[in-house]
Amino acid sequence: MINSLTISQAHKKLKAKEISASELTQSCIDRIEAVDEKLNAVVHRNFDRALEHAKEIDAKGKFDHPLTGIPYLAKDVFCEEGVQTTACSNILQKKPPFASAPQASQKASDGRDYVPPFNSTTTKRLNAVGAISLGKTNTDEFTMGASTENSCYGVTRNPWDTERVAGGSSGGSASAVAADECIFALGTDTGGSIRQPAGFCGCTGLRTTYGRTSRYGVMSMASSLDTIGGLTKNVEDYATFLSAIAGQDPKDATTANIPVPDYGKALTGDIKGLKIGLPKEYFIEGIDSEVEAAVREATKTLEGLGATIKEISLPHTQYAIATYYVIISSEISSNMARYDGIRFGHTEDAENLIEHYFNARSSGFGDEVKRRIMLGTFALSAGYYDAYYRQSQKVRALIQQDFINAFKDVDAIVSPVSPTPAFTVGAHENDLLAMYLEDVLTAPQALAGVPALSVPCGFSKTNLPIGLQIMGQQWGEETVLKVGHAYESATDWNTKKPVV
């Protein structure tokens, strides 16, 4: 089935006219229709437009760019002109969530589904080279979560075991890529939201250096930490994808004026002499023994390829989650202020303006969003700012310094992505901190603004994927991808497929 192809395999076949973009698109659509009832990975379907787009591309018949004619799914926070985009939140749609009432009977106080009149820079760049958008994937509401359970559309299931979560918040994208519902998918990573679901579902996912990819047109969670990326079936595909979306954007002033390399050229397979650090603080109590064993085995593979492994220390690791939650909550309380029930989405009847704000926000936001807004409002309020927000930004500086010091001695750092393989749906339902601690190994890189890759490095006895994390210096995506590619070429974990 051609929906299971990688980007590079599909590109070769499209170029040789062995398959058409229409056939490839139809094959992904068929797969979504066959298995998504079990997974709940896709929340908005854009199939008619995708098939039309594919037909246009076939008519042109030119497949010079490696992404031309390649179907993809986007996390439900990427604005796309004319395509419903809701961040899996009730606040960006009419009520009830699955309203079937005819348009004519709709009144203003029912709100309106948000259909953006513009494109994110990422979807614009992808569409410009002829990649085909199939629709939107499930996420925790406004990307706030680590399991895709906090979605108004319900939980996304892991294709390796549908009793388990796909991870989050880019869980829909990871589940869809692992189940071959698309060739690649877009995601966002604020504190692990690409890497953790990639690890849980056995995909490849990279968090880029902050400012490497444009955030324009992607609904914000925490602006100083949000990064844009995706999920692919291998590292080679990721290099192709990243080369197409990275680079400065006049519409996002935090993107850097640093040239984008051809990431594919970095994939030489040669990592001889490379120094790789193993941080002792990442092998703490609570790390599953099978996860630890798989990661230690991976370091042996890297050694076998000529790299040297050295134990290092990132001493402030234990403070990362506390720092991360104060900073993101503060930024969330500010970013979520725009959802006031006036310019878009959900509204409620109200006597006056202030009541309108209260009504729209209280019925539109889910509990996790409310919790973070309130935590941030508190952390930024008079009398508490110094103790919480300012102290967190100081600790963040120390965490960044840990990485700067470590990279004086090593070229890359490896660790597990998550302490355990995918957990069962509902496992953290009554334990907020347990859910927050899912990010314990992925928040530090986010705070330091460094790139980190997740690649599959084994399976648990229960046949669940395990992820290897490879970190690099700021703007060091080439090194990270090179190590990931060399590892992947020496193993076959990334080629395993779940039976859905």
Next chain:
Amino acid sequence: MATLTTDQVRHIAKLARLTLSDAEVKKFTTELTSILEYVDRLQKVDTKNIEPLKNVTGQQNSWREDAVTTDVIDPDALLECSALPIVDRQIKTPSAHG
């Protein structure tokens, strides 16, 4: 410092424009207190002489030429996203004065 009272939670919710039921106030007070207790470990970190991080990549100002750009979103299309009535190309909201 780590304990929040129900009155504090009511106050925070008001600042954040969120209406909470009594049961929600109770629930969020417990949950937010447990997060703050965890976060309290930050007070133990010695940050003497450490400047707060302001910019993670150290990128400086980003300039563009001072010229008119036409690559903007159509304002009428943005107005259409609102469910509220549009009058004279403005969104009509409930009165701010009640």
